[in-house]
Amino acid sequence: MTEPGPKPDGPTPVDTSPIDRVSPVLSLRAATLRFGARSLWSNLNLDVAPGEFIAVLGPNGSGKTTLIRTILGQQPLTSGTIELLGRPVGHGSRAIGYIPQQKLFAQGTPLRARDLIALGVDGHRWGVPRSSRRVRARVDEVLEAVNATDYADVPVALLSGGEQQRLRVGQAIAANPRLLLGDEPLLSLDLHHQRVVSELIDGQRRASGASVIFITHDINPVLPFVDRVLYLVGGLFRIGPPEEVLRSEVLSYMYDTPVEVIHSRGRVAVLGAPEGYGVHDHLEHHRRTEP
Amino acid sequence: MDEFWGRIFDFSDYGALLVLVQNSIIAGALLGIVGGLIGPFVMSRDLAFAVHGISELSFAGAAAALLLGANVVAGSLVGSLAAAILIGVLGTRARDRNSITAVLMPFGLGLGILFLALYDGRTANKFGLLTGQIVAVDNPQLTLLSIISIVVIASLFVMWRPLSFASVDGDVARARGVPVDAIGIAFMVLLGLATAVSIQIVGALLVLALLVTPAAAAMRVTSSPLITPLLSVLFAVVAVVGGILLALGGGLPISPYITTISFLIWLVCRIVGNRRVPSSRRMVSGGAIHAD
Numbered sequence: 001m002t003e004p005g006p007k008p009d010g011p012t013p014v015d016t017s018p019i020d021r022v023s024p025v026l027s028l029r030a031a032t033l034r035f036g037a038r039s040l041w042s043n044l045n046l047d048v049a050p051g052e053f054i055a056v057l058g059p060n061g062s063g064k065t066t067l068i069r070t071i072l073g074q075q076p077l078t079s080g081t082i083e084l085l086g087r088p089v090g091h092g093s094r095a096i097g098y099i100p101q102q103k104l105f106a107q108g109t110p111l112r113a114r115d116l117i118a119l120g121v122d123g124h125r126w127g128v129p130r131s132s133r134r135v136r137a138r139v140d141e142v143l144e145a146v147n148a149t150d151y152a153d154v155p156v157a158l159l160s161g162g163e164q165q166r167l168r169v170g171q172a173i174a175a176n177p178r179l180l181l182g183d184e185p186l187l188s189l190d191l192h193h194q195r196v197v198s199e200l201i202d203g204q205r206r207a208s209g210a211s212v213i214f215i216t217h218d219i220n221p222v223l224p225f226v227d228r229v230l231y232l233v234g235g236l237f238r239i240g241p242p243e244e245v246l247r248s249e250v251l252s253y254m255y256d257t258p259v260e261v262i263h264s265r266g267r268v269a270v271l272g273a274p275e276g277y278g279v280h281d282h283l284e285h286h287r288r289t290e291p
Numbered sequence: 292m293d294e295f296w297g298r299i300f301d302f303s304d305y306g307a308l309l310v311l312v313q314n315s316i317i318a319g320a321l322l323g324i325v326g327g328l329i330g331p332f333v334m335s336r337d338l339a340f341a342v343h344g345i346s347e348l349s350f351a352g353a354a355a356a357l358l359l360g361a362n363v364v365a366g367s368l369v370g371s372l373a374a375a376i377l378i379g380v381l382g383t384r385a386r387d388r389n390s391i392t393a394v395l396m397p398f399g400l401g402l403g404i405l406f407l408a409l410y411d412g413r414t415a416n417k418f419g420l421l422t423g424q425i426v427a428v429d430n431p432q433l434t435l436l437s438i439i440s441i442v443v444i445a446s447l448f449v450m451w452r453p454l455s456f457a458s459v460d461g462d463v464a465r466a467r468g469v470p471v472d473a474i475g476i477a478f479m480v481l482l483g484l485a486t487a488v489s490i491q492i493v494g495a496l497l498v499l500a501l502l503v504t505p506a507a508a509a510m511r512v513t514s515s516p517l518i519t520p521l522l523s524v525l526f527a528v529v530a531v532v533g534g535i536l537l538a539l540g541g542g543l544p545i546s547p548y549i550t551t552i553s554f555l556i557w558l559v560c561r562i563v564g565n566r567r568v569p570s571s572r573r574m575v576s577g578g579a580i581h582a583d
Contacts (some may be wrong), residue, residue: 096467155514
């Protein structure tokens with residue numbers, strides 16, 4: 001297994017300054033979410049520009065997944081507003097492509113790789129599946145894009161975790177969404193597939209201008225693509241380019257304990273974040289992956 | 292020994308009998324279509340145990356109707372719809388669903404036994420609710436059963452795609468705006484209807500042979516979302532109609548014929564499927580670390 005260093009061409013030349021002239025894909029205003037006395041985040045303002053790649057980092061329980069649930073309309077805000085394409089969020093949306101954590105399909109699931117993609121194209125529509133030329137063409141195109149043509153007709157349950165996750169990216173991009181939401185999509189993937197899946201997501205945002213909100217416990221696989229980081233810790237948050245947020249002073253303040261951030265060979269390691277905050281995942285991960 | 296087989300398979304006066312039961316055969320075929328179509332969804336939604344629970348409450352409803360002199364199909368419908376909706380609303384998670392089902396099942400069966408014990412009519416009627424007796428069902432009831440079957444089939448066709456999406460991949464379907472919860476409840480209602488119809492033919496104890504076994508058999512030999520329901524329907528129709536035809540002369544209940552055919556089909560598919568799986572999967576690219 002090779003070390004997944006930075007891409008040869010280095011960080012992507014996307015403009016990282018907030019684009020204020022274009023209307024945002026997603027907009028949170030003074031968004032606050034509280035469960036009883038515990039505040040997950042308060043007064044969160046965030047405009048996600050078209051084509052912007054935002055990584056959401058933070059320890060377990062800091063409200064990363066809750067943020068996704070809020071965007072999907074499954075968790076109302078305590079106060080503030082959240083708008084998708086200029087309208088209050090509904091219960092899910094056709095404009096969203098959602099990539100969940102890897103969850104293997106049960107044996108016997110009556111789906112082949114191409115059927116999973118087809119659900120992304122027209123699975124929301126009523127009636128029986130119609131094998132129209134348009135749908136078939138789009139499915140073939142997506143299979144090609146995620147490099148899954150070889151196993152297009154293999155039952156999904158027989159595919160490896162990495163292959164299934166590649167298909168999930170395909171399913172999410174199949175309808176050309178305006179916003180790609182990833183909820184730890186790289187979790188439990190090997191390094192090769194972490195890179196493949198990250199590059200597929202980045203490729204789609206380049207090709208279609210979709211925005212990306214990407215929850216991850218390890219930023220390294222997506223570091224070359226990330227425009228801004230949203231870091232959540234115990235009710236506090238910081239938003240900004242990775243080099244501004246992922247600094248020892250910033251994270252030490254947020255964790256309220258000395259934390260060291262090391263940038264080395266295009267990778268980032270966060271050391272000393274308190275146990276139970278989940279950030280030690282970074283270290284675990286690196287110990288496993290460094291030769 | 293000949294006498295034993297003679298009782299199980301008796302084809303004398305077959306032509307005359309066939310005319311008598313042709314309506315039963317039509318109803319049986321419709322039921323086969325219902326069972327075959329709904330079965331793959333029962334499997335992908337992990338509802339096999341729930342089907343059994345629904346059928347016991349349906350049995351209680353039918354027994355109550357028998358005791359009160361009301362329409363047995365109507366009683367059975369009330370019981371199964373109540374159970375299906377209860378399981379659907381309270382049991383969105385598999386673990387909750389199983390415990391609710393396990394609680395409802397003996398309760399329903401107990402109620403049914405009570406009602407049957409209080410009932411003084413023909414014992415064949417009593418037994419029929421548990422083990423099935425399509426020939427005993429009269430023509431007006433057959434019409435009712437057929438109408439319900441057609442309603443279930445038509446509704447399944449209307450919700451096919453979002454139901455498939457929600458069944459195999461609920462979180463993603465929800466994110467895409469599919470009304471996953473509403474579809475789940477609607478599906479439970481259809482399942483309640485299908486169960487109530489099945490009970491009249493194979494009986495409360497054997498419903499799974501129609502609503503689960505054919506789909507389970509089909510899913511052993513194919514993963515195509517088109518071929519799975521087609522095969523499942525074929526298997527279910529062969530089991531029901533074949534069962535009715537074989538049982539015709541003997542005067543024995545139909546259900547053992549249906550359940551045996553259904554089981555044999557599953558057995559064959561299981562053997563064929565085991566051969567198929569290893570060969571159909573080529574290694575495509577580097578392996579991945581699997582979750583859990």
